[in-house]
Amino acid sequence: MMKINLALQGGGAHGAFTWGVLDRLLQEDDIEIASISGTSAGALNGAALKAGIKQGGREGARANLQWFWEQVGAITDDRWQDWIAGQMPNAHLVAKAMEYSPAYQMFDMTTRMLSPYVYGAAMKNPLERIVRHLNFDDVCCPDGPQLNVCATNVRSGKIRVFHGADVTPEALMASACLPSLFQAVEFVDPKTGKQEAFWDGGYTGNPALFPFFERDLPDDILIININPLYREELPTESQAIQNRINEISFNSSLLRELRAINFVKRLIAEDHMPAGAMKNVLVHMISDDVLMTELNVATKTIPTPIILARLKEAGQQAAETFLANHKVDIGKRSSVDLKEMFS
Numbered sequence: 001m002m003k004i005n006l007a008l009q010g011g012g013a014h015g016a017f018t019w020g021v022l023d024r025l026l027q028e029d030d031i032e033i034a035s036i037s038g039t040s041a042g043a044l045n046g047a048a049l050k051a052g053i054k055q056g057g058r059e060g061a062r063a064n065l066q067w068f069w070e071q072v073g074a075i076t077d078d079r080w081q082d083w084i085a086g087q088m089p090n091a092h093l094v095a096k097a098m099e100y101s102p103a104y105q106m107f108d109m110t111t112r113m114l115s116p117y118v119y120g121a122a123m124k125n126p127l128e129r130i131v132r133h134l135n136f137d138d139v140c141c142p143d144g145p146q147l148n149v150c151a152t153n154v155r156s157g158k159i160r161v162f163h164g165a166d167v168t169p170e171a172l173m174a175s176a177c178l179p180s181l182f183q184a185v186e187f188v189d190p191k192t193g194k195q196e197a198f199w200d201g202g203y204t205g206n207p208a209l210f211p212f213f214e215r216d217l218p219d220d221i222l223i224i225n226i227n228p229l230y231r232e233e234l235p236t237e238s239q240a241i242q243n244r245i246n247e248i249s250f251n252s253s254l255l256r257e258l259r260a261i262n263f264v265k266r267l268i269a270e271d272h273m274p275a276g277a278m279k280n281v282l283v284h285m286i287s288d289d290v291l292m293t294e295l296n297v298a299t300k301t302i303p304t305p306i307i308l309a310r311l312k313e314a315g316q317q318a319a320e321t322f323l324a325n326h327k328v329d330i331g332k333r334s335s336v337d338l339k340e341m342f343s
Contacts, residue, residue: 011042
């Protein structure tokens with residue numbers, strides 16, 4: 001049995017790509033998920049997966065992920081699949097149409113100019129009703145994969161990683177709280193015993209990798225990346241510039257941790273560190289930067305059935321490619337060349 005840790009990035013509705021990846025990975029009976037670290041949509045995917053595993057094993061996890069994304073807006077009815085499939089090649093055109101629609105332009109302008117505190121309770125995160133239908137006895141259960149949920153403490157600016165019984169509906173909503181859209185999620189943090197305020201975890205850990213460094217966890221970390229690390233085209237329009245700023249910001253914490261892992265691996269390889277002093281982490285990544293660069297901030301913010309279907313299919317295909325090329329590397333070597341990444 002090959003054991004892996006899953007690092008699930010946040011990225012709004014683009015988290016449907018992660019859904020597709022997880023759906024395919026759960027069909028591999030010889031791969032066991034030992035631990036999950038997730039932020040925003042990644043945390044929600046992780047919670048749905050863990051609760052589903054508790055309820056019905058691998059197939060229970062696949063069913064629970066499908067239920068979650070159906071609530072978000074995905075269409076999974078077979079009667080609609082042919083129609084959706086016919087629209088998939090036009091995902092880029094759909095994304096552009098959404099971005100330039102008057103409704104989205106007004107929404108974007110409003111969120112830039114006005115604080116979410118202007119709206120009071122009227123501007124609630126629509127994910128809350130879905131999150132509260134998750135079975136948190138299963139989400140917090142000590143059995144199955146360890147779940148870590150990342151959020152940002154507004155006052156301290158530090159990352160807060162919730163796990164075990166601390167993964168409440170409020171913690172999940174905190175992990176997915178974009179400050180330009182929603183008021184900070186406030187609750188008594190069991191760690192401090194104080195009323196704390198939290199924003200999206202992407203600012204400080206998208207997602208955090210350090211929870212995987214415990215000695216009882218496997219060496220392999222599989223990162224499911226949904227924010228493009230590289231864009232060839234220089235953004236010149238205001239929305240494209242803002243989107244790239246957000247991508248760079250939300251990737252920065254992940255890149256810092258990967259750089260630290262690369263440094264430790266180099267010390268180990270050059271015998272500058274005693275054997276076993278630090279974990280020799282093996283890094284893998286599943287992504288589809290080609291598709292993600294065709295999409296935009298509008299498709300992140302507003303889930304549409306065509307885009308969700310395209311993302312899920314792309315996630316399944318990317319996972320299939322990874323398994324074909326790198327399943328043999330699990331437990332043996334990294335399939336991501338960190339030295340090349342940071343050269």
